[in-house]
Amino acid sequence: MKYMTMxxxxxxxxxxxxYPGIWDESYKNIDSVQxxxxxxxxxxxxxxxxxxxxFASCSVWESKEAxxxxxxxxxxxxxxxxxxxxxxxxxxxxxxxxxxxxxx
Amino acid sequence: MKYMTMxxxxxxxxxxxxYPGIWDESYKNIDSVQxxxxxxxxxxxxxxxxxxxxFASCSVWESKEAxxxxxxxxxxxxxxxxxxxxxxxxxxxxxxxxxxxxxx
Numbered sequence: 001m002k003y004m005t006m007x008x009x010x011x012x013x014x015x016x017x018x019y020p021g022i023w024d025e026s027y028k029n030i031d032s033v034q035x036x037x038x039x040x041x042x043x044x045x046x047x048x049x050x051x052x053x054x055f056a057s058c059s060v061w062e063s064k065e066a067x068x069x070x071x072x073x074x075x076x077x078x079x080x081x082x083x084x085x086x087x088x089x090x091x092x093x094x095x096x097x098x099x100x101x102x103x104x
Numbered sequence: 105m106k107y108m109t110m111x112x113x114x115x116x117x118x119x120x121x122x123y124p125g126i127w128d129e130s131y132k133n134i135d136s137v138q139x140x141x142x143x144x145x146x147x148x149x150x151x152x153x154x155x156x157x158x159f160a161s162c163s164v165w166e167s168k169e170a171x172x173x174x175x176x177x178x179x180x181x182x183x184x185x186x187x188x189x190x191x192x193x194x195x196x197x198x199x200x201x202x203x204x205x206x207x208x
Contacts, residue, residue, distance in 0.1 A: 004146055004162070020206045027207050040208030042108055044201065045168070056203065058108070064149070097148065099160065102124045103131050104144030 002037065002101035003064040007094050009055045015089040016053045022086050023057075026079050033075055035066025052091055060101070067098070106141065106205035107168040111198050113159045119193040120157045126190050127161075130183050137179055139170025156195055164205070171202070 011019050023041050030039050037060040044054035061067040070076055115123050127145050134143050141164040148158035165171040174180055 003149070004144070023207055038208065040108070040164075041206045042203035043206050045107070045204050046202070055206070058208075060144075098150070099146035100149050102145045102147050102159070103127055104142065104162075 001063065003061040003067050004099045004101055005057075005059045005061070005067055006097045006099070007057045008097075009057075009094050010091040011053050011055055011089050012091050013051050013053045019053075019055060019089055022082065022089075025082070029079075033070060033079075034073075035062045035070060036060070037062055064098075064100070105167060106208075107165040107171050108203045108205055109161075109163045109165070109171055110201045110203070111161045112201075113161075113198050114195040115157050115159055115193050116195050117155050117157045123157075123159060123193055126186065126193075129186070133183070137174060137183075138177075139166045139174060140164070141166055168202075168204070 009019075020041060027039070027041075030036065033039075038058075039060075040058045042056040042058055044056065046054075048054065059067075061070075113123075124145060131143070131145070134140065137143075142162075143164075144162045146160040146162055148160070150158075152158065163171075165174075
């Protein structure tokens, strides 16, 4: 059964245009992620009060096991090493959700 | 720019196994939806307190315009006509979110 993970990022709106760029490097290397079927970076289409824009990464995996294997892989470490450099863009900690794919 | 809509459904847990079945008919006719690129029915992989299971439909569209055209189409009416029959399964009104696809 396929598995979908969705991570939400609350970003200070002054970084709205700059933020997708920090995903470019990972996106170029997306084929190196074993068990990943599809990846999208999304932006919530909604005006929020104040200073926040919501982005979300949406990853479809071959299985829950494939996702869990990636979480403890070298590839995961490599892909997350630049996070400290971009910390100032984040208004809050990311919020992760995971779903079983029932149809589709 | 592609567009993704996500609709969350809080379902009484006693209908957990039965609920995906109400999507079968729509899913069979998914190719009749103009501008729809991908569709998934998801189930949140998380134990919630109490009586609720969260399902979500996840639809990728060619564009925001394609989604908005579908919302006022005959196809939309046809696909939603069975909702009153299944009302007892829903613990709350659905919650809709929409996203621009920035990458992917």
